[in-house]
Amino acid sequence: MAMPQNSTRENGFCFAQPLDFSRPSPHGGEAGRPLGTAREGDGCSTPLSNGVGSSGAPSPSGAPSPSDSSAEPLCTPSPAQDQTPLEEGIKYVSAQGEELACGWGAFTPGCLQPCNTSKGVLFFLCAASFLQGMTVNGFINTVITSIERRFDLRSYQSGLIASSYDIAACVCLTFVSYFGGNGHKPRWLGWGVLLMGLGSLLFALPHFTTGPYEARSAAHVGVCGANQSLPCSQAASSLSGYRFVFMLGQFLHGMGATPLYTLGVTYLDENVKTNYSPVYIAVFYTAAILGPAAGYLVGGMFLNIYTEIGRETDMAPENTLWVGAWWIGFLGAGAASLLISIPILGYPQRLPGSQRYIVMRVSEAHQLKDGSHKKALDPDFGKTVKDLPRSVLLLLKNPTFIFLCLAGATEATLIAGMSTFGPKFLESQFSLSASEAATFFGYLVVPAGGGGTFLGGFLVNKLKLRCSGIIKLCLLCTVSSLLAIFIFFIHCPNMPMAGVTQMYDGSALPGGHLNLTAACNAQCGCLQGTYSPVCGTDGIMYYSPCHAGCKSVSVNLRNGKKVYQECSCVDNALLPGSGKAEAGKCTSSCAKKPLLLCFIFVVILFTFLSSIPALTATLRCVSDRQRSFALGIQWIVVRTLGGIPGPIAFGSMIDKSCLLWQDQCGEQGSCYVYQNSAMSRYTLVAGLVYKVLGTTFFIVACLLYKPPPSESPPGSLDASENGSRDLQEHKPSLPAE
Numbered sequence: 001m002a003m004p005q006n007s008t009r010e011n012g013f014c015f016a017q018p019l020d021f022s023r024p025s026p027h028g029g030e031a032g033r034p035l036g037t038a039r040e041g042d043g044c045s046t047p048l049s050n051g052v053g054s055s056g057a058p059s060p061s062g063a064p065s066p067s068d069s070s071a072e073p074l075c076t077p078s079p080a081q082d083q084t085p086l087e088e089g090i091k092y093v094s095a096q097g098e099e100l101a102c103g104w105g106a107f108t109p110g111c112l113q114p115c116n117t118s119k120g121v122l123f124f125l126c127a128a129s130f131l132q133g134m135t136v137n138g139f140i141n142t143v144i145t146s147i148e149r150r151f152d153l154r155s156y157q158s159g160l161i162a163s164s165y166d167i168a169a170c171v172c173l174t175f176v177s178y179f180g181g182n183g184h185k186p187r188w189l190g191w192g193v194l195l196m197g198l199g200s201l202l203f204a205l206p207h208f209t210t211g212p213y214e215a216r217s218a219a220h221v222g223v224c225g226a227n228q229s230l231p232c233s234q235a236a237s238s239l240s241g242y243r244f245v246f247m248l249g250q251f252l253h254g255m256g257a258t259p260l261y262t263l264g265v266t267y268l269d270e271n272v273k274t275n276y277s278p279v280y281i282a283v284f285y286t287a288a289i290l291g292p293a294a295g296y297l298v299g300g301m302f303l304n305i306y307t308e309i310g311r312e313t314d315m316a317p318e319n320t321l322w323v324g325a326w327w328i329g330f331l332g333a334g335a336a337s338l339l340i341s342i343p344i345l346g347y348p349q350r351l352p353g354s355q356r357y358i359v360m361r362v363s364e365a366h367q368l369k370d371g372s373h374k375k376a377l378d379p380d381f382g383k384t385v386k387d388l389p390r391s392v393l394l395l396l397k398n399p400t401f402i403f404l405c406l407a408g409a410t411e412a413t414l415i416a417g418m419s420t421f422g423p424k425f426l427e428s429q430f431s432l433s434a435s436e437a438a439t440f441f442g443y444l445v446v447p448a449g450g451g452g453t454f455l456g457g458f459l460v461n462k463l464k465l466r467c468s469g470i471i472k473l474c475l476l477c478t479v480s481s482l483l484a485i486f487i488f489f490i491h492c493p494n495m496p497m498a499g500v501t502q503m504y505d506g507s508a509l510p511g512g513h514l515n516l517t518a519a520c521n522a523q524c525g526c527l528q529g530t531y532s533p534v535c536g537t538d539g540i541m542y543y544s545p546c547h548a549g550c551k552s553v554s555v556n557l558r559n560g561k562k563v564y565q566e567c568s569c570v571d572n573a574l575l576p577g578s579g580k581a582e583a584g585k586c587t588s589s590c591a592k593k594p595l596l597l598c599f600i601f602v603v604i605l606f607t608f609l610s611s612i613p614a615l616t617a618t619l620r621c622v623s624d625r626q627r628s629f630a631l632g633i634q635w636i637v638v639r640t641l642g643g644i645p646g647p648i649a650f651g652s653m654i655d656k657s658c659l660l661w662q663d664q665c666g667e668q669g670s671c672y673v674y675q676n677s678a679m680s681r682y683t684l685v686a687g688l689v690y691k692v693l694g695t696t697f698f699i700v701a702c703l704l705y706k707p708p709p710s711e712s713p714p715g716s717l718d719a720s721e722n723g724s725r726d727l728q729e730h731k732p733s734l735p736a737e
């Protein structure tokens with residue numbers, strides 16, 4: 001099976017005159033030799049080859065190797081040019097004996113070679129980023145409440161589980177981006193995806209190594225006169241020790257994902273045209289955004305399945321003691337990651353035909369006053385550990401890169417905070433269950449996050465923006481989301497809750513102090529050990545059926561929910577003391593809900609709209625040889641200043657708005673009820689602070705950027721296209737195939 005060849009004519013070119021890319025040779029002896037001049041023993045006889053000698057042996061499978069097809073001339077010289085000396089052509093140079101076939105070692109079957117293209121790589125990298133996003137940013141954020149409940153974890157312990165991912169990434173980023181950037185990128189990527197799969201399987205392991213989940217239904221212990229609670233000494237368990245297994249699983253997730261967003265991005269960028277690169281990267285990141293959205297949707301669906309599959313339970317998902325099947329998603333994602341890693345490991349160090357894009361690339365790297373940026377042009381720079389400090393110093397002396405990193409950190413703080421606590425915000429504002437809130441948030445993230453990510457890359461490609469224009473686009477997006485974030489001035493009112501937001505008789509709480517006991521439930525002996533909210537027919541929520549004074553229970557055949565009867569605290573004008581209550585929270589009828597959701601959508605859209613342009617600007621403001629390392633350093637800054645402290649900062653601010661805390665044997669647990677007005681106010685403050693900082697950083701990056709002298713003005717045609725067009729003005733036209 002022959003390899004498919006690039007049939008586009010814009011990349012094919014001939015030269016009537018030699019292109020002299022002369023530079024001093026680091027070893028001396030051949031300084032000033034024009035690029036493409038053949039030496040004795042080079043083993044290349046094709047004037048316009050892809051850097052691989054045409055005398056290469058066929059692949060073991062008998063199919064032509066990609067090097068065979070890519071070694072063909074990019075254009076057919078006219079008879080007059082047949083005698084042109086070799087020095088007057090240009091040759092794509094690659095490592096001696098480099099293998100460009102897709103496969104594993106000597107096994108390179110011909111049926112795999114049609115996938116050995118930039119689109120094939122994009123497909124598998126998109127699948128990997130989708131799985132990573134779905135697992136780390138989707139499943140874990142969705143099931144964290146269920147894991148807390150199942151394994152008796154405190155909020156700070158679950159926070160450590162979430163942060164383990166970013167900690168592992170920060171530890172590995174410098175090593176992976178520096179050495180992987182100069183190594184075999186697909187192998188680093190493949191082993192990374194394999195580690196991610198092992199981390200997912202490890203994360204699900206505690207479900208199979210613990211005993212069955214036992215929870216007493218509020219139908220039996222929550223009614224008046226029958227409320228019981230285990231003594232604290234018996235209620236305590238050793239399940240919290242499993243948090244270390246979860247942390248290890250997250251650590252493997254972080255290690256595995258490190259190559260994906262550094263080496264994966266640069267591998268795509270190196271193997272496509274410069275003006276197509278933002279679109280490829282946008283598609284890659286769109287898959288990464290759709291992953292969390294799918295995680296929220298699928299994870300919310302799994303949470304409606306009881307964790308002990310096959311066992312009967314009389315609890316409903318609305319019950320606060322309910323634990324859904326949190327572990328199913330991790331098993332599926334782990335198995336899929338292991339499968340995806342196999343084809344990624346088979347890709348070559350560079351794709352066939354990619355050298356033409358490297359030749360045509362025009363540098364837009366920021367120009368340092370002392371000219372030290374030229375050190376990175378040395379082909380041997382960055383291949384040893386001794387160059388690591390010099391590489392870091394070059395990046396630190398690049399102000400555009402530094403301020404783009406800081407701007408990315410502010411955006412990452414908001415994204416990390418909102419992805420972690422966005423479902424909780426919706427749950428509190430609209431009085432939803434945890435699974436409903438996760439599903440709702442997924443519906444917002446899919447079109448806003450995914451659409452914004454793809455649209456950002458599309459705009460950079462469509463407008464043919466140079467580096468300075470890209471930074472201005474980022475600034476415009478950040479200002480737009482800054483204006484939209486003022487929507488958090490409004491909020492939905494809390495649903496009235498007896499003893500928490502108001503007294504049982506409807507009056508205000510004296511001094512804001514909680515008082516769950518009233519005359520109507522004083523004889524019930526209610527304890528706070530079991531939080532199981534019910535909604536009375538009077539539209540008021542109660543802490544539990546016992547606190548509502550309910551004495552009996554039945555099941556509503558229409559929706560399967562439990563209905564509590566003879567509730568002495570529920571107001572019934574016709575027959576006092578005979579009110580009813582239904583399990584679960586009262587439904588919110590907030591009139592501001594559509595407006596709030598609309599502007600949250602806008603904030604998410606413009607936040608993600610700037611992500612791909614900012615990434616593209618980062619790739620273009622540094623030299624080619626430093627791109628992988630620059631992305632690694634940027635991710636360290638983004639995670640250290642944004643990803644890790646983001647959820648902690650948002651969580652601390654949101655906890656200040658808590659009205660009702662869980663009481664675990666005298667110790668404060670998680671928050672049951674938040675004050676919606678305070679939650680919106682704190683979210684607004686956090687959003688404004690980080691958006692103003694992001695806007696400032698983009699402005700400074702734009703002002704300090706110093707393009708190369710030859711940079712085309714923003715909005716012009718791609719320099720590589722102009723260059724090839726100028727070069728082709730004086731050459732004969734290509735013959736038709």
